[in-house]
Amino acid sequence: MSRSEDTRFLSRASGPTQEHAYRSGPRIVKIETVIPHEVMPGMLAVRVHTDAGTVDGVPVIGHGETYYIPTAAAAVIHDFFAPRLLGSDATAIESHWRFLYERMTAFAGTGAELRALSAIDLALWDIQGQLLRSPVWKLLGGPVRDAIPVYNSCGGPFYGKSNRKTPSASGWPGHGDPGQPGPLEDNWSSMNAPEELAEELVALGYRGMKLWSFDAVYRRSGGQSITWADIREGIAPFEKIRERVGDKIEVMLDGHGFFSLAAARRIADAMESVKPLWLEDVMRPDSVHAMAAFRSQIRVPVAVSEMLVMADSYRQVLEAQAADYVMIDPTWVGGISASRRIAELAQLHNVPALMHDCTGPMTLFAGLQIAASNTGVAFQETVRAHLATLYPSLIDQEVQVVNGTLPLPSRPGIGIRWLPELFDESHPGYRSSSL
Numbered sequence: 001m002s003r004s005e006d007t008r009f010l011s012r013a014s015g016p017t018q019e020h021a022y023r024s025g026p027r028i029v030k031i032e033t034v035i036p037h038e039v040m041p042g043m044l045a046v047r048v049h050t051d052a053g054t055v056d057g058v059p060v061i062g063h064g065e066t067y068y069i070p071t072a073a074a075a076v077i078h079d080f081f082a083p084r085l086l087g088s089d090a091t092a093i094e095s096h097w098r099f100l101y102e103r104m105t106a107f108a109g110t111g112a113e114l115r116a117l118s119a120i121d122l123a124l125w126d127i128q129g130q131l132l133r134s135p136v137w138k139l140l141g142g143p144v145r146d147a148i149p150v151y152n153s154c155g156g157p158f159y160g161k162s163n164r165k166t167p168s169a170s171g172w173p174g175h176g177d178p179g180q181p182g183p184l185e186d187n188w189s190s191m192n193a194p195e196e197l198a199e200e201l202v203a204l205g206y207r208g209m210k211l212w213s214f215d216a217v218y219r220r221s222g223g224q225s226i227t228w229a230d231i232r233e234g235i236a237p238f239e240k241i242r243e244r245v246g247d248k249i250e251v252m253l254d255g256h257g258f259f260s261l262a263a264a265r266r267i268a269d270a271m272e273s274v275k276p277l278w279l280e281d282v283m284r285p286d287s288v289h290a291m292a293a294f295r296s297q298i299r300v301p302v303a304v305s306e307m308l309v310m311a312d313s314y315r316q317v318l319e320a321q322a323a324d325y326v327m328i329d330p331t332w333v334g335g336i337s338a339s340r341r342i343a344e345l346a347q348l349h350n351v352p353a354l355m356h357d358c359t360g361p362m363t364l365f366a367g368l369q370i371a372a373s374n375t376g377v378a379f380q381e382t383v384r385a386h387l388a389t390l391y392p393s394l395i396d397q398e399v400q401v402v403n404g405t406l407p408l409p410s411r412p413g414i415g416i417r418w419l420p421e422l423f424d425e426s427h428p429g430y431r432s433s434s435l
Contacts, residue, residue, distance in 0.1 A: 025089035026052035026060065026131070031082055033074040034422055035429030039393045043360045044070035044115075045418050046077065048123040049434075050090045052131060055412070060130050062090070062123030063418050065362035066331040068173060072112035073119065074431050080104070080113070081120060082433040091131065093124045097337045114309055114334055121335025122366050122414060129413035135369070136414055140340060142373030147405035150382045151208030151250065152201055153358050154186035157389040174256035178216070184385040187212070194237035195244035205403035208250035208277060208379065213237045214267060218258035223283075226263040231270045238274040247275070255282035257307055261290050268298035278303040278325050285313070291322035301325065306356040309333050314342050318349040325378065329356035330366035339370050347376035355380045361391045361399065365415045372408045380406065394419060 030049035035041065048062035066073050081100055088096070097117065104113035129136045137143060156179040179188030189197040190211045201209050214234035217226065238251055253276055259267065264282040271279060280303040285291055295302045301324035304317050309332050317323050326346045330339040343353040353376050355367030364382065371377040387399045395416045399406070409415030424430060 025091035026050045026127075027087055028085050028090045029087075030432065030434040031077060031085065032423050032430070032432045033070075033077055034424075034427055034431075035070045035074070036394065036422055037429055039390055040067075040360060042070060043067050044073045044119060045360075045362075045394070045422055046119040046123055047418060047423060048085075048090070048120065048127065050127060052090070052127075055130050055133065058130070060090075060127055061417075062125075062127040062130075063362060063414060063416070064119040064122030064124075064126065064331075064335075065360045066115035066119040067359035067363065068115065069112055070429070073116040074429075076104075076109075076112050076116035077120065078431050078433045081116060085120070086433065086435050090124060090127045093121065093128060093337060096124065097121055097334070101334065110310060115332055118331040118333065118335040118338075119362075121337050122331065122362055125336045125369075126413035133412050135372075135409050135412060136336065137369045137372035137408060140336075140369065140373035142369075143408055144373060144375045145371075145408075147407055148368055148371045148380050149207050149378070149405055150380045150401055151210060151252070152186065152206050153210045153254070153381055153383045154190040154197070154212070155358060155383045155385055156180075156185040156187045157183075157385045159187060159358075159383065159385065174258070175215075175219075184388060186383075186385055190237055191216070195240040198241040198245045198249055202245050202248045204401070205405075206249060206401065207404040208252060209241075210252040210254050210280070210381070211237055212254050212256060214253070214255055214282075215258070218256075223259035223263055226259065226266055231266060234267065235270050235274065238271070238276070242274050250277040251275075252277050252280060252303070253282070254280045257281045257284035257305075259283050261294060264294055265297060268294070268300055272298075272300050276300055280327065281305050281307060285317070288316045288320045288322055291317060292320040295322050295324070303327050303354060306332070311338060311342055311345070314345060318346060318351060323351060325352050325354050327354045327356050328367075328370070329359075329363065330370065331359065331363045332356075336366050336369060339366065340374065343370055343374045343376055347374065352376055352378035354378055357381045358383055358386075361386075361395045361416055362414065364399070365409060368406060368409055369414065382406070394422065 029051050032047040034045050046064040050060045052060040125136050179185045217230040278301040285305040285307050303325040304323035306327045306329045346353045357364040367380050397416045
């Protein structure tokens with residue numbers, strides 16, 4: 001049997017939790033995954049098919065995604081999740097989430113398993129919205145705003161992209177390429193012409209820009225200690241931005257978790273003069289106590305952290321008062337279901353949430369659904385190079401930032417659809433499971 005004919009037969013476990021998922025609603029009849037190696041080799045695109053027919057002439061198919069080690073996430077979906085999902089009620093979102101979460105955490109499955117659950121959860125919310133002819137944010141209680149403020153993460157058109165049409169590695173998390181001169185090459189511009197980039201972004205209406213200006217320092221000398229020469233190198237782009245545009249745009253630093261507590265403190269002290277909106281992941285979130293110490297010893301806000309994936313990790317950070325903002329990636333933490341719970345938990349602590357996206361379009365639109373329905377969300381991350389160059393090869397809708405905001409998604413469900421041609425059964429990254 002080939003991978004593209006990876007048929008699974010439904011296995012119904014006994015017990016009320018399992019059996020309840022097989023009643024009342026339209027059934028899940030097929031699950032497809034594909035890794036679009038030629039566009040974003042680190043991404044897994046997912047479609048969940050139902051027997052609900054069409055709504056307003058459109059087949060009811062759920063769309064989801066996750067990012068990093070996509071072959072592993074695809075294996076979890078087809079080899080572990082499919083027996084639960086195939087034949088079951090597509091609208092039993094919480095039942096499926098709890099069942100799969102409880103079983104994968106029985107063997108500490110919070111890596112590929114949680115990313116796989118995230119992708120499926122997005123697809124199920126998409127199905128629910130289509131069936132009810134409603135954007136997901138309405139189902140979550142929105143709207144809470146008319147438009148969603150965004151900032152630009154300064155990646156370029158080749159950040160996350162492969163030029164090869166065969167399976168390839170997706171790169172190391174947090175290790176972006178330095179870029180090259182050219183249109184939308186924001187990684188290169190952020191280090192070599194940051195003042196001009198800032199001026200351009202201000203003219204386009206962006207509310208903020210995030211730089212990775214200390215990454216080269218880490219790659220060159222590691223992150224255990226940092227010299228004053230390193231500090232001057234990393235802070236120079238921010239100083240040039242402030243000199244050119246003043247306070248017309250917010251600036252943020254992403255440290256990608258590269259630095260020790262001692263080095264992070266020195267970076268934070270130097271960054272104080274450029275008044276950043278936040279410092280993000282200057283050190284790894286391995287220790288709640290270290291994160292709390294860091295925040296208490298510096299005088300600039302701290303964002304923690306897309307690297308956290310378990311809801312309880314966010315709880316510990318919030319209770320330790322280790323963050324001024326919490327960063328959530330919907331396709332890593334457990335989907336829309338988990339993201340809304342984490343955002344609400346942060347709100348109880350009066351800590352704003354930030355929605356992460358430096359990966360794929362479904363991640364972006366899942367974040368928009370949360371931001372449209374939770375007043376505690378401060379910003380949605382975007383990468384304008386991705387919006388212009390990568391996403392058009394993946395989805396059926398243009399995404400355009402206007403005056404520093406994105407509109408609330410208006411289409412039923414998650415708001416966008418994968419291009420059907422991505423799911424070519426002859427593609428080397430394609431898998432399918434069906435009844």
